[in-house]
Amino acid sequence: MSESTATPAPAPSDFIRDIVATHVAEQRYAKIVTRFPPEPNGYLHIGHAKSICLNFGIARENHGQCNLRFDDTNPVKEDVEYVDSITTDVRWLIAGWADHCLGYKPKGAHPAKTTVNGQPDYYLGPVDPSTLSSQLSTGSASAEPFFASDYFDQLYEYALTLIRKGKAYVCDLTPEDTDKYRGAPDRPGQDSPFRTRSVAENLDLFQRMKAGEFPNGARSLRSKIDMASPNMWLRDPLLYRIRHVPHHHAGDKWCIYPLYDYAHCLSDYVEGVTHSVCTLEFVDHRALYDWVLESLDLPRALPHQYEFAKLTLGYTLVSKRKLLTLVNEQVVTGWDDPRMPTLSGLRRRGIPASALRRFVTSVGVTKFDSLTDIAVFEHAVRDELNQVAARRLAVLKPVRIVLSNIPAGEVIEVDATNNPQSDTPTTRKVALTREVFIEADDFAEVPPPKYFRLKPGGEVRLKYACIIKCDELVRDAAGQITEIRCTADLTTRTGGVNVDKKVKGTIHWVSATHCLDAEVRLYDRLFTVPEPAAEEDFLKVVNPKSLEVVTAKLELSLAATKPEDRYQFERLGYFALDKDSPKSGSPLVFNRTITLRDNWAK
RNA sequence: UGCCUGAUGGUGUAAUGGUAGCACAGGUGACUUUGACUCACCUAGUCAUGGUUCGAAUCCAUGUCGGGCAGCCA
Numbered sequence: 135m136s137e138s139t140a141t142p143a144p145a146p147s148d149f150i151r152d153i154v155a156t157h158v159a160e161q162r163y164a165k166i167v168t169r170f171p172p173e174p175n176g177y178l179h180i181g182h183a184k185s186i187c188l189n190f191g192i193a194r195e196n197h198g199q200c201n202l203r204f205d206d207t208n209p210v211k212e213d214v215e216y217v218d219s220i221t222t223d224v225r226w227l228i229a230g231w232a233d234h235c236l237g238y239k240p241k242g243a244h245p246a247k248t249t250v251n252g253q254p255d256y257y258l259g260p261v262d263p264s265t266l267s268s269q270l271s272t273g274s275a276s277a278e279p280f281f282a283s284d285y286f287d288q289l290y291e292y293a294l295t296l297i298r299k300g301k302a303y304v305c306d307l308t309p310e311d312t313d314k315y316r317g318a319p320d321r322p323g324q325d326s327p328f329r330t331r332s333v334a335e336n337l338d339l340f341q342r343m344k345a346g347e348f349p350n351g352a353r354s355l356r357s358k359i360d361m362a363s364p365n366m367w368l369r370d371p372l373l374y375r376i377r378h379v380p381h382h383h384a385g386d387k388w389c390i391y392p393l394y395d396y397a398h399c400l401s402d403y404v405e406g407v408t409h410s411v412c413t414l415e416f417v418d419h420r421a422l423y424d425w426v427l428e429s430l431d432l433p434r435a436l437p438h439q440y441e442f443a444k445l446t447l448g449y450t451l452v453s454k455r456k457l458l459t460l461v462n463e464q465v466v467t468g469w470d471d472p473r474m475p476t477l478s479g480l481r482r483r484g485i486p487a488s489a490l491r492r493f494v495t496s497v498g499v500t501k502f503d504s505l506t507d508i509a510v511f512e513h514a515v516r517d518e519l520n521q522v523a524a525r526r527l528a529v530l531k532p533v534r535i536v537l538s539n540i541p542a543g544e545v546i547e548v549d550a551t552n553n554p555q556s557d558t559p560t561t562r563k564v565a566l567t568r569e570v571f572i573e574a575d576d577f578a579e580v581p582p583p584k585y586f587r588l589k590p591g592g593e594v595r596l597k598y599a600c601i602i603k604c605d606e607l608v609r610d611a612a613g614q615i616t617e618i619r620c621t622a623d624l625t626t627r628t629g630g631v632n633v634d635k636k637v638k639g640t641i642h643w644v645s646a647t648h649c650l651d652a653e654v655r656l657y658d659r660l661f662t663v664p665e666p667a668a669e670e671d672f673l674k675v676v677n678p679k680s681l682e683v684v685t686a687k688l689e690l691s692l693a694a695t696k697p698e699d700r701y702q703f704e705r706l707g708y709f710a711l712d713k714d715s716p717k718s719g720s721p722l723v724f725n726r727t728i729t730l731r732d733n734w735a736k
Numbered sequence: 737u738g739c740c741u742g743a744u745g746g747u748g749u750a751a752u753g754g755u756a757g758c759a760c761a762g763g764u765g766a767c768u769u770u771g772a773c774u775c776a777c778c779u780a781g782u783c784a785u786g787g788u789u790c791g792a793a794u795c796c797a798u799g800u801c802g803g804g805c806a807g808c809c810a
Contacts, residue, residue, distance in 0.1 A: 147750090148749095152752095171810090172810090173809085173810050175809090175810080205810065207809095207810080208809060208810075210809095211809070211810085308808095309807085309808055312808075313806075313807085316806060317806070318738085318806055319737095319738055319739070319805065319806055320737050320738040320739085320806095321737095321738080321806090322738090323806090350808085351808065354808055363739085364738055364739040364740085365739060365740075365805080366739080366805055366806050367805075367806095369806085372807090372808055374808085375808035376808080377808085391808095393807090393808070393809085393810090394809070394810050395810095398810085414741075414742090414803080414804065415803095415804060415805080415810095416804095416810090417740060417741065417804070417805090418739080418740060418741095418804070418805050419805090420740095421740095441741090443742090443803090448747085496748085496749090496759070496760085497748060497749080498748070498749050498750085500742090500748090500749075501741070501742060502741095502742060502743070502748095502749095502803095503741095503742075503802080503803055503804090504747080504748060504749090505747075505748090506747075506748060506760095507746090507747045507748070507760065507761065509747080509760055509761055510747080510748065510759080510760050510761085512760095513759085513760060513761090514760095516772090516773095517773095520772080520773065525770080551769095554770085554772095554773080555773070584771095586771065587771095595769055596769090597769055597770070598769070599769090601769095626769095628769085633769090636769095637769090638771095639771080640768085640769045640770065640771095641770090642770075702770085702772085704770050704772085705770045705771085705772070706770090730770075730771095730772050730773095731771095731772065731773090732771070732772085733771060733772085734771040
């Protein structure tokens with residue numbers, strides 16, 4: 135069922151939501167706060183959609199909030215370009231669904247120093263979500279997403295605290311030696327020779343690291359945990375590295391930058407996050423997440439990390455590197471090519487955000503690495519579009535029919551239903567004339583068995599119009615069919631005496647004189663195998679027929695199509711205007727979002 | 737050979753000691769002015785072996801198979 139219908143879908147349930155529900159029941163937190171923490175170093179894809187819907191879903195189901203936070207601790211890989219695209223994609227995906235849970239902070243705000251239970255503390259809360267949406271829609275922009283880089287000052291203070299507690303030290307090992315000392319999964323590491331430095335020396339060295347006295351990689355700040363731990367992430371993992379580069383958000387203030395494991399848990403804490411939900415590859419990091427937080431004796435409730443399996447979709451690739459290759463090798467036209475699994479690509483293809491949400495909800499949340507059948511995704515898209523898309527007549531590969539008993543110049547207006555799924559369907563007028571186009575596939579001179587469509591001597595209904603009979607094929611000297619001559623039985627029109635006459639087939643059509651030319655881009659899956667990621671060379675399994683461009687004939691009403699409109703071209707599939715389209719004077723450009731199901735598999 | 741984690745029809749997911757259910761896919765039929773939608777019916781599953789129990793997908797043990805971990809990436 136569509137989200138727009140009266141019966142709302144039941145709230146999803148999964149092991150993480152169960153945990154949250156327990157915490158709500160025991161009133162462990164004043165408010166449930168989650169976060170979506172992308173690094174601004176690439177475009178969001180369908181896998182991120184699962185994480186976004188989980189985090190925002192938990193927030194909206196519990197009257198909570200979900201912060202959009204950029205995990206921007208590595209300036210050498212990041213760029214504001216991605217901050218903008220990610221922000222756009224997130225807001226598109228949650229629009230009309232969880233906007234009221236979106237955690238944004240006052241523009242330019244940094245954590246405030248407060249006192250909690252007599253202890254110093256840092257906290258950065260969101261702007262009032264009820265005022266946020268109006269701010270965003272008016273573009274007054276007094277709010278913005280959270281940024282981990284806004285906490286660099288506090289993170290530095292916390293690092294000093296760790297040093298004073300003897301829980302962190304400055305290490306002079308080279309990156310190569312650090313690796314060697316770390317040991318291997320089945321072999322313990324060795325203590326760094328710098329592990330026993332005094333607190334005073336560590337303090338001095340760390341401050342000088344910050345002051346820029348040392349070159350990149352010369353020293354690092356490390357946690358002091360256990361070099362023999364069976365968990366590799368507890369073998370004195372690095373907290374800070376030296377990088378003499380400016381930061382896209384923090385400017386040129388810093389030459390030391392915190393690492394993920396150190397910055398993430400503290401960012402969660404500073405924002406008051408309660409449930410930090412991430413993917414399975416971070417399970418081993420959870421011990422470190424907890425270690426950092428617990429080592430600091432923080433005065434407020436600590437956030438906790440929970441992990442789920444990321445989405446893997448059949449016939450789809452989401453690897454940043456491989457997607458980049460597709461763009462660079464011009465296999466696709468860009469990151470928002472409608473064949474790409476990026477949110478911008480899916481959006482351009484015409485897939486509604488609501489369909490994406492419904493899809494990721496339907497696959498569930500577990501700790502099992504699974505491969506989701508692309509059919510589940512396609513079903514969600516079709517199901518959603520079937521509810522909302524207006525029907526239109528369009529012919530992709532036209533063949534000319536002459537209705538010999540209709541005089542040239544005569545226009546018969548017929549009523550066509552806009553959406554049969556609607557409780558109160560409306561209609562529009564479509565012109566029927568002497569010459570019409572039908573789909574090339576809908577005529578067969580030598581029909582296969584059980585062929586319901588037009589064939590020599592056969593009858594078929596032109597949808598919304600009347601039944602026609604194929605009388606004659608006109609050929610040129612070479613024997614090629616140049617014209618299909620039919621007679622129209624006007625008594626079978628709506629309201630006609632023979633309206634109830636049955637024929638096996640009903641086909642779509644467009645008047646040859648009252649129509650519109652349009653470029654229509656027919657997309658198919660980008661890869662020919664279910665698991666392109668498992669391929670030694672994924673470029674070899676790119677579907678050579680993933681795009682076919684045709685010049686189609688459309689009914690006239692389509693001239694008024696707006697970018698957000700979704701149409702079903704009857705018997706063909708769902709289509710949406712491409713962003714290339716609104717160029718004045720040039721024909722409209724439509725993208726095929728997805729075909730209709732076809733049970734008449736040839 | 738270390739640690740972490742997982743295993744239910746073809747696929748995904750539920751059942752938290754008490755009738756193995758749902759969705760997708762597939763099949764058959766009905767309906768149809770979309771070979772769509774809708775509806776009905778069908779196909780098909782607890783990784784293995786032991787144990788506890790009146791009763792085990794669920795608890796225990798052992799094994800098998802899969803995924804993750806040795807970035808100064810996130």
